[in-house]
Amino acid sequence: MRGLSPKVLFVPAFRTLFRGSRLGLEEGMAKTLECLEPRLGFQLVRAPVVSSYEEASRVAYRAVAEGIELVVVGLVTFVTGEVLEPLLRLPIPKVLWAVPEVKQEGPLSQNALCGLNLALSLPYLKPPAKWLYGPAEERFLEQALRTTFKALGGLRVLRGARLLWLGGPPPGFAAFAEEPSTGASVERIELETLFEAWHEVPKDELEEECSYWRAFSCMADEALEATARLVVALRHLAQGYDGVALRDWPEIPERLGVVPSAALARLADEGFTFAPEGDLMGLLSQLVLEAVGGGKAILLDIVVAEGRALQLWHGGEAPASWAKRGFRLVPHFNRGLPAVRDMTLKRGPVSGLRLFRGKAVLVEGELTGQGGYTGSAGWVTRVRWNGEPLDPQVFLQRWLGARVPHHIALGQGRLGQPLREALAWAGVDLAEPEGEVWGASWQ
Structure with missing residues (x-):
């Protein structure tokens, strides 16, 4: 029951209308998770970027079929609720991670923090869910996720001992x-x-x-x-x-x-x-x-x-x-x-x-x-x-x-x-x- 490393699905999400969708921020998020994979003891599974309800539905189906134990939704930009709905309804532990703006003036490039706020307020979010707000930096992300992976060990016991x-x-x-x-x-x-x-x-x-x-x-x-x-x-x-x-x-x-x-x-x-x-x-x-x-x-x-x-x-x-x-x-x-x-x-x-x-x-x-x-x-x-x-x-x-x-x-x-x-x-x-x-x- 407790021998295998948990499978973690990383799902980046953005709206192509935002400039931030063209900056490659999702790659930086994924690479940071890959660096943490051996240190935190999980198996990372990468999903393609989702920008529509249909794309998110396919990823949600995959998460269930492959026995994913944690879904990390990477909010690169603001994303509307209908795109996230299939992921938020999953009966799987979820982490919603939004990255900060790349600049603090001029046109708003991402609005990811507001997207995080919206996602957590939606009535079809199947709680509980954990939120993270910060750049793709290994030290801070590891600190934020270490508790979660310990908790997943406890969850395995509660559900499968x-x-x-x-x-x-x-x-x-x-x-x-x-x-x-x-x-x-x-x-x-x-x-x-x-x-x-x-x-x-x-x-x-x-x-x-x-x-x-x-x-x-x-x-x-x-x-x-x-x-x-x-x-x-x-x-x-x-x-x-x-x-x-x-x-x-x-x-x-x-x-x-x-x-x-x-x-x-x-x-x-x-x-x-x-x-x-x-x-x-x-x-x-x-x-x-x-x-x-x-x-x-x-x-x-x-x-x-x-x-x-x-x-x-x-x-x-x-x-x-x-x-x-x-x-x-x-x-x-x-x-x-x-x-x-x-x-x-x-x-x-x-x-x-x-x-x-x-x-x-x-x-x-x-x-x-x-x-x-x-x-x-x-x-x-x-x-x-x-x-x-x-x-x-x-x-x-x-x-x-x-x-x-x-x-x-x-x-x-x-x-x-x-x-x-x-x-x-x-x-x-x-x-x-x-x-x-x-x-x-x-x-």
């Missing part, structure tokens, strides 16, 4: 029973399939995996083998999927005598994406974060809101790439069974995403590098809700008031812009409190 739902959510976690509505596909299998795979793990793979776990002296032989078997079984079941939402309790600890947290962390180190507690929409949120450049994303609970910070925590499934100074394996904080990864999340900017009920919440902030509860934990300051800076107490009112499910997916880096763009392309609105629940907090 292949998810495995292994066992569904645990008892009482009804909010995690939601399935995607953006196009991602879901395959369900029962947890019994995992237990069968656990018993049938090949001996050579089991021995190889056990050698990894023997480095952790805290695990008894029986628990070590059970965990190693679980890793191998999950590794096999995850093949061919972009991610797996696993019902990790109560059956696994009750039947196998181990909690899967450390096993999921081990698989995350290898590049797999797992969501605990059967959280399918949390899994999709993780995958979107990863696609826009957030590294391996993790799911966390919001467990403390005080002072100027939030503590985010979960039971110990985070990969080593999140650790401030390594990790250790310890028993589960409630069940006392092995094993979970205990680590402090390292300092740095982070971005959070939660998809739910056709909406999304974006959270941005800074991990302080300060430790918290046993498991994967860290404190986040400078919290933003959908781009708005908020005190943690106000953030809590927003989060609870919007009835957001209790997991937030967290990725590394400042990813607010590409996430907002990906959600806009997918038609996912940002959530706000609904007025159905309210409350108060104090310290």
Whole structure:
């Protein structure tokens, strides 16, 4: 799904009545895009100049037939709406790029900015659409488009991810029973399939995996083998999927005598994406974060809101790439069974995403590098809700008031812009409190 470079169609448009149509500006725009092709990782497809409804219709048909993922309409001059209509109606992400006037006096040669204004105001523009206004200069165009190509990665996930739902959510976690509505596909299998795979793990793979776990002296032989078997079984079941939402309790600890947290962390180190507690929409949120450049994303609970910070925590499934100074394996904080990864999340900017009920919440902030509860934990300051800076107490009112499910997916880096763009392309609105629940907090 995410392996091939996105195909981008560049469509220059002008009216021959304008002097600017004879200056070759469209060639400069196309060559600049060609220079960016290897740096931004896309395949450029060039269309002929369109100056009529019929020409634009042929290009629009081609865009659909060839699986174009982004259409860049190059407004060289002012262009009337009937010429652009077939392109504006496309259900494909669109960038409308107008170039400035070549001179600022005498006869108006292009009027491309006004053409951009007209195009964005037309009732048949199928939103969303991104606009650009600037000359064909590599540095600035690359900066403007880099966010868009990150967003396209997120859009691919939202529309085309292949998810495995292994066992569904645990008892009482009804909010995690939601399935995607953006196009991602879901395959369900029962947890019994995992237990069968656990018993049938090949001996050579089991021995190889056990050698990894023997480095952790805290695990008894029986628990070590059970965990190693679980890793191998999950590794096999995850093949061919972009991610797996696993019902990790109560059956696994009750039947196998181990909690899967450390096993999921081990698989995350290898590049797999797992969501605990059967959280399918949390899994999709993780995958979107990863696609826009957030590294391996993790799911966390919001467990403390005080002072100027939030503590985010979960039971110990985070990969080593999140650790401030390594990790250790310890028993589960409630069940006392092995094993979970205990680590402090390292300092740095982070971005959070939660998809739910056709909406999304974006959270941005800074991990302080300060430790918290046993498991994967860290404190986040400078919290933003959908781009708005908020005190943690106000953030809590927003989060609870919007009835957001209790997991937030967290990725590394400042990813607010590409996430907002990906959600806009997918038609996912940002959530706000609904007025159905309210409350108060104090310290």
